[in-house]
Structure formats: C-alpha cells, structure tokens
Amino acid sequence: MGTHNYPYQGEGIDVMNLLGSRGFRGAGGGTWTLIPTPPSFRATSVQVCGLWPFSGGAARPMVGVPVGQDLEYGSTICCDPINWFRAGYSANPSMMIYGNPGLGKSAFTVRQILGLAFQGVRPLILGDLKPDYPDVIRALGGQVMRFGEGQRLNVLDQGAMLQASDRIGGEAGARLLEQALQRTTTMISSLIQIMRRARMDDWEQALISRAVRTLDEKHRRQRGEPPLLNDLAALLREPTQELLRATLADDVDEYRQTTKPLSRSLEALLEGPLGRTFGGQTSERIRTDAPGVCVDVSAVAKQSDDVMAAIMLATWSEGFASVEAANALSDAGLAAQRNFLVVMDEMWRPLRIEGAGLVDKMDGITRLNRAEGVGNIYIAHTPKDQESMTSRADAMKARGFTERAGIVVAAGLSIDDLQSLSKVKPMSDVEIDTVARWNTPPGWRQKMVTDLRTGKRRPAPPPGCGKVLIKLGDRAGIQTQVKLTQAELDMHDTNARWLAEQIV
Numbered sequence: 001m002g003t004h005n006y007p008y009q010g011e012g013i014d015v016m017n018l019l020g021s022r023g024f025r026g027a028g029g030g031t032w033t034l035i036p037t038p039p040s041f042r043a044t045s046v047q048v049c050g051l052w053p054f055s056g057g058a059a060r061p062m063v064g065v066p067v068g069q070d071l072e073y074g075s076t077i078c079c080d081p082i083n084w085f086r087a088g089y090s091a092n093p094s095m096m097i098y099g100n101p102g103l104g105k106s107a108f109t110v111r112q113i114l115g116l117a118f119q120g121v122r123p124l125i126l127g128d129l130k131p132d133y134p135d136v137i138r139a140l141g142g143q144v145m146r147f148g149e150g151q152r153l154n155v156l157d158q159g160a161m162l163q164a165s166d167r168i169g170g171e172a173g174a175r176l177l178e179q180a181l182q183r184t185t186t187m188i189s190s191l192i193q194i195m196r197r198a199r200m201d202d203w204e205q206a207l208i209s210r211a212v213r214t215l216d217e218k219h220r221r222q223r224g225e226p227p228l229l230n231d232l233a234a235l236l237r238e239p240t241q242e243l244l245r246a247t248l249a250d251d252v253d254e255y256r257q258t259t260k261p262l263s264r265s266l267e268a269l270l271e272g273p274l275g276r277t278f279g280g281q282t283s284e285r286i287r288t289d290a291p292g293v294c295v296d297v298s299a300v301a302k303q304s305d306d307v308m309a310a311i312m313l314a315t316w317s318e319g320f321a322s323v324e325a326a327n328a329l330s331d332a333g334l335a336a337q338r339n340f341l342v343v344m345d346e347m348w349r350p351l352r353i354e355g356a357g358l359v360d361k362m363d364g365i366t367r368l369n370r371a372e373g374v375g376n377i378y379i380a381h382t383p384k385d386q387e388s389m390t391s392r393a394d395a396m397k398a399r400g401f402t403e404r405a406g407i408v409v410a411a412g413l414s415i416d417d418l419q420s421l422s423k424v425k426p427m428s429d430v431e432i433d434t435v436a437r438w439n440t441p442p443g444w445r446q447k448m449v450t451d452l453r454t455g456k457r458r459p460a461p462p463p464g465c466g467k468v469l470i471k472l473g474d475r476a477g478i479q480t481q482v483k484l485t486q487a488e489l490d491m492h493d494t495n496a497r498w499l500a501e502q503i504v
C-alpha cells in the first residue's frame with residue numbers, strides 16, 4: 001500500500017478520513033458503488049500459505065470428497081463416510097441417506113463413489129434395482145453384472161473364499177473355508193425362509209449345515225466342481241448315515257417324514273422363478289480386483305418381493321464373501337489391504353419381507369463392516385418404513401441401522417418423516433422446518449437452465465433437488481447443495497425419459 005499515490009496526497013488533507021468501506025470518497029477516489037464478490041476457493045493452509053491476507057477460515061470440514069456448497073455460508077463442503085471415519089469425526093464409516101424420490105440421493109452417492117474411487121476405495125453396488133450405477137462403474141473401468149437375465153448364481157459355490165482359502169492354506173485357509181461353508185448354510189436357510197415367509201427350525205438349519213459339508217467333500221474334492229442346489233435336494237431325499245443321525249431318526253422312513261417340509265421348500269425354490277437364477281453354476285463371479293463392481297438386479301425389480309429379496313440377499317452374500325476373501329489374502333500377506341464402499345440403494349425393499357429374517361442379515365452386515373474395512377452408504381425413502389414393520393423386534397433392529405450410522409443425511413422429507421427421523425437422530429425445529437421447505441417451489445414460473453452439453457435451455461431440476469442436510473452426531477446439520485459436473489449429470493440422469501422432448 002505504501003507505494004500508492006492517494007488522491008489529494010501532499011495537499012494537507014488527511015486522506016485516511018476519506019477512506020470508506022467502498023474506497024476513497026471524492027473525485028478520483030475510485031469509490032465503488034457495486035462491490036463484486038470475488039470468487040472464493042477452498043484449500044489447505046499448506047496450499048495457500050502465500051496468499052496472505054486474502055484467506056479466511058471456514059467452520060466446515062475439509063476432509064472428504066468435495067460434494068457441494070454450504071447453503072448458509074457458501075463454503076465448499078467435503079463429506080463421505082470413509083474419510084470422516086478416518087479423520088475420527090464418526091464412530092463408523094457409514095452413511096444413511098433418507099429422502100423423497102427424485103431429489104438426488106443416488107446422484108449424491110455417485111459423487112462420493114467417484115471421489116472415493118480416486119482415493120483407491122473400490123465401490124461395490126450390491127443389488128442395483130433401478131439401475132442407477134452401471135454407467136458410473138463402467139466409466140471407472142469396473143465390472144457390471146446383470147442378474148435375473150440368464151445370469152446364474154450358485155449359492156453352494158464358495159467362489160472367492162475357496163480360492164483364497166486354497167492360496168492361503170494351513171489353519172488360516174481352513175478357517176476361511178469354514179466361514180464360507182457357514183455363509184452358504186445361512187444363505188440357503190435365508191432362501192428357504194423367504195419361500196416360507198417364516199423362520200426355519202434349528203434342527204433344519206443344522207441339517208442343511210451338515211448336508212452342505214457332506215456335499216462340499218464329495219463334489220469339490222472328488223469332482224472338482226461345486227455342488228448345485230439340485231444335489232442338495234437329492235442328498236436330503238437320499239440321506240447318508242450322518243444326516244440320519246443329525247435328525248435323530250430311527251430309520252429312513254422316519255427321516256423322510258420329518259424332513260418332508262424342508263424337502264418341499266427346497267423343491268419349491270428350484271421349481272419357482274428363483275430356480276432360474278439359483279439352479280446352475282455361477283456364470284460370473286464378483287471381481288474385487290476390479291476398480292468397482294455393480295450388480296444390476298433391475299431385471300428382477302418388477303418381480304415379486306420374494307424373488308427380489310432373495311436375489312438381493314444373494315448378491316449381498318456374494319459381495320461380502322468376496323470382501324472377506326480379499327481381507328483374508330491381505331492378512332496372509334498375499335495381497336494389499338483394500339477398502340470398499342458398499343452401496344445399498346433402495347434398501348427398504350428387501351426388508352419389506354417380514355418373517356424371513358432379512359432384518360437380522362442386514363443387522364449383522366451393518367455391525368461388522370468397520371472391522372472388514374468396508375464403508376457403507378444406505379439409501380431409503382422414509383424412516384417410517386421401519387415403524388410400519390409388524391414385528392417389534394425387527395423394527396427395533398431396523399431403527400438400529402440409523403442409530404449406528406456415522407452420518408445421517410436428510411434430503412427433502414415431509415415434516416412427519418423428519419419428526420420420525422428426529423426420534424432416532426435428534427434434529428432441531430429449525431432443521432426440520434428447513435428440510436421440509438426444500439420441496440416447495442419458490443413460485444409458479446417455470447425455471448429453466450442451460451444444458452451445458454447441448455447449450456440448449458431445459459427445465460431446471462425440481463426444487464430441493466440436490467439439497468441435503470448432513471448430520472453428524474448431535475452437531476447442527478450442514479445444509480448442502482450438491483453440485484454435479486456435466487459429466488456426472490450425463491452419467492446419472494434418471495429423468496432423461498421426461499426431459500428429452502422438452503429441451504428447446
């Protein structure tokens with residue numbers, strides 16, 4: 001400043017008296033009537049240390065994927081479950097997103113997937129119902145699998161866990177194989193529970209467990225090929241001495257009488273629509289060494305809830321088995337430790353099947369993930385889904401998903417929904433009011449925006465689109481406008497069918 005020539009300098013006038021907030025008053029002073037807002041950028045103090053004095057602090061975290069802009073203060077917001085967990089902000093790497101349809105929950109998730117992928121975290125989209133994520137995963141060079149269209153999944157195939165167990169060998173390898181066999185037993189029991197819409201008896205589970213081990217011995221070790229569900233049904237019909245003992249039956253007739261309901265359920269599973277998916281050898285395995293995996297189950301999304309739940313559950317099981325295998329290889333020093341981001345969009349659909357124990361499965365998954373090096377994003381519409389569950393025990397467990405979630409995100413919910421959510425993650429009246437108002441259009445004039453790709457004008461996204469309230473513990477929520485790049489919008493336009501004609 002010392003080198004500047006001020007107006008009236010040297011004329012006996014105290015120039016500093018002329019200095020106002022908009023410059024020097026008087027002729028030649030250069031007072032500004034309109035003060036432009038200079039663009040502001042966020043960076044760490046290491047990056048911008050030389051920019052003094054033009055830098056200022058912001059009370060928003062700089063840790064995580066840059067997702068958008070703070071609606072209150074304009075600063076950049078960075079957020080994702082894995083980096084916030086690593087920074088010690090949250091107790092576990094999980095995020096629960098609630099919001100009305102079409103308000104950008106999946107788009108917000110796509111941004112986090114992309115950001116984390118560039119930090120080496122591999123996205124696993126297990127059971128994509130729309131599908132929302134294949135384009136993103138393809139863009140990352142990942143693996144996209146489509147279930148329900150000829151693709152088969154053999155639940156008796158230990159897949160990645162078996163391969164890892166063979167590579168590891170010794171006691172650790174045997175332990176992994178044992179885990180794989182237990183997982184298979186649980187998966188088969190879940191399928192039967194879905195068919196029956198009721199829980200299995202403990203002796204039935206024990207019988208399945210025994211049969212799975214017998215088959216594994218016989219098929220894999222002797223024939224070099226995993227057994228199929230058909231083989232399991234046949235073994236249950238023609239039992240070995242071991243299976244007879246497991247049911248405490250005196251002879252085969254008594255055994256058949258006792259196990260008739262179980263055999264019937266298995267036959268129904270093989271004969272029904274699920275037989276097409278689960279009745280053969282796995283066509284394609286999940287590759288955890290790919291930059292990302294999306295299991296597209298949109299082909300079954302319109303089928304009955306049972307079929308959909310079974311296939312979703314199977315993809316979860318297959319996905320987590322692959323993660324366990326990758327972890328076991330890294331524990332044995334045979335591969336580098338990898339971190340995964342598991343996304344479960346529309347997670348409430350499979351949970352609608354009550355009595356099938358799916359809440360238990362998900363409960364188990366959500367408790368273990370931190371230890372497995374896995375971060376999670378769960379997406380649902382309304383927290384009231386859990387309240388409408390008839391089983392109180394299931395409702396309490398489902399409520400636990402939100403309670404345990406490190407970060408809870410609300411996107412344009414009704415007051416009623418927000419009050420429900422507030423019972424689990426307390427929200428202030430102001431927060432509830434703010435989020436509820438996001439859905440309301442500011443006026444009746446149609447808002448238009450320029451499509452960056454075509455340069456043409458098109459209707460703006462609906463009010464509330466991309467606005468999220470990010471809640472961490474009991475802190476005040478961060479009101480964020482998620483800002484997508486054109487490349488992201490091109491990859492994730494779930495309104496394309498509506499807007500194509502309207503581009504003018």
Ligand SMILES: Nc1ncnc2c1ncn2[C@@H]1O[C@H](COP(=O)(O)OP(=O)(O)OP(=O)(O)O)[C@@H](O)[C@H]1O
Nearest residue numbers: 101102103104105106107461466482492493494495
């Ligand atoms: N921040 C944003 N800015 C502009 N457009 C957006 C933004 N977020 C989402 N969109 C657009 O809004 C549409 C709906 O988004 P998205 O599919 O992510 O919503 P959703 O909440 O996941 O909906 P659903 O509940 O039906 O799955 C998409 O076409 C998407 O491109």
Ligand SMILES: [Mg+2]
Nearest residue numbers: 105106132345
């Ligand atoms: Mg969505």
